[in-house]
Amino acid sequence: MNLKRLSIILAITLFVNLLGGCELISKTEEGEKKTVVAKVNGEKITKGEFEKIFQSQLVQYEMMYGQDFATKKENEELIKNIKEDLLNELINERILLQKAKELNVQPSQEEIDKEVAKAYDEAVKQAGGEDKFNKTLEAFKMTVDDFKNYMANRVVIDKVYDEIIKDVTVSEDELLKYYNENMYDYTEKPNKMNVSHILVETEDTAKKVLEELNKGAKFEDLAKKYSIDPGSKDKGGNLGDIYYNDDNYDKTFLTNAIALPVGKISPIVKTQFGYHIIKVNKKEEYRLKTFDEVKDQVKEVVLEQKKAEKIDETFNKWKEEAKITKYIDRL
Incomplete structure (x- = not known):
């Protein structure tokens, strides 16, 4: 193909495209x-x-x-x-x-x-x-x-x-297990405690703090001096009122605080956040309702949990079996 013929073809192509320009956008x-x-x-x-x-x-x-x-x-x-x-x-x-x-x-x-x-x-x-x-x-x-x-x-x-x-069904044993593991959800009123803590990074620092406490140092002063918890250190380590079933707190921390008598200081408690020394300032505790009293409530919760688990399990299996192609670059 000579250059003259090639230039004619290119010109024709350009002309056709220009004529169709008004439709090109809508088609696109x-x-x-x-x-x-x-x-x-x-x-x-x-x-x-x-x-x-x-x-x-x-x-x-x-x-x-x-x-x-x-x-x-x-x-x-x-x-x-x-x-x-x-x-x-x-x-x-x-x-x-x-x-x-x-x-x-x-x-x-x-x-x-x-x-x-x-x-x-x-x-x-x-x-x-x-x-x-x-x-x-x-x-x-x-x-x-x-x-x-x-x-x-x-x-x-x-x-x-x-x-x-x-x-999906639930057994009596499953209901009892849930009740025993979540008993603080079933008190006549929600149990709560006022808690202070001193949080430090290392066990050695925690031992040093505990030693000073045992020698008579004030908990609040040591919290201000050593604690790395920015939300409570300036308040002398006070976290305020915490409900026994509060999921926002580390489980190990809560368990140790609940077990601690009012006014007593805990041994060193290790959690994902570091090393704590805990003090419970006040507690409000109420009667635990019996299993028979709350059985229907427990059943409703456990049944819903099992249904959700069954849906997740089944759907994940379906998704693994499905033939899925994604074109992320086209989004």
Whole structure:
């Protein structure tokens, strides 16, 4: 091919592209929506589906952190993580929707419509009327159809969950075990104590503090001098009132504090945070209700826990078996 002919072909190509320029953008946008971002057992999840939900989520972040949240350089990694998490949620949803058909628990369209109508009426009522509800949807870049489609999927997924947990039961031994391990949840009033501590990094420092305490030094003075807990050291080590069943505190710390008589100082207690010396200033303790008194409550808790575990276990197995392809670079 000579240079003259090549230049003619390039010119024709350029001319054709210019003529089609008015359609090029719309085609590209439409094609972008159809771009596959994941496949689940051969079923496609498109960028259009993904973007619809992502844009709605983005509104929530912008409300919390400002309109420029997505455009800030420092948020690039966070945006990437949000997108990946959302894609995983869509994949999980697709697996469950597929399982509804496979397990033959797909509800009828009539049943779905009935449940969706109930959910819609409830949402409108909570929003304070249809106009307010529509404005809320609009603010989150959603339509009424988007809401109804979302709720329809929830109806189907609930049927799958019901199928998974239909045979879950609890034994008397399981209930007793839970009751004995969580007895502070079942007192007539919540047990609580006022606690102080001195937290240090090494056992040698803890021994030094304990030695000074035994010689008559004041607990509060040593807390201000040695403790590395910024929240309590300036208060003489005082943590305030702590409930016996407070999950925010280390289990070892709580167990030792509960066992300590009021006014006494503990031996050195090691936890994940370092070495503690604990002092209990005051306690309020109430009668433990008997197992028979709270059996129904215990059963409700244990049954819900076992159902959740069964759902997690079953779903994780399904996900391992599923053929999943993700195209993260297309998000």
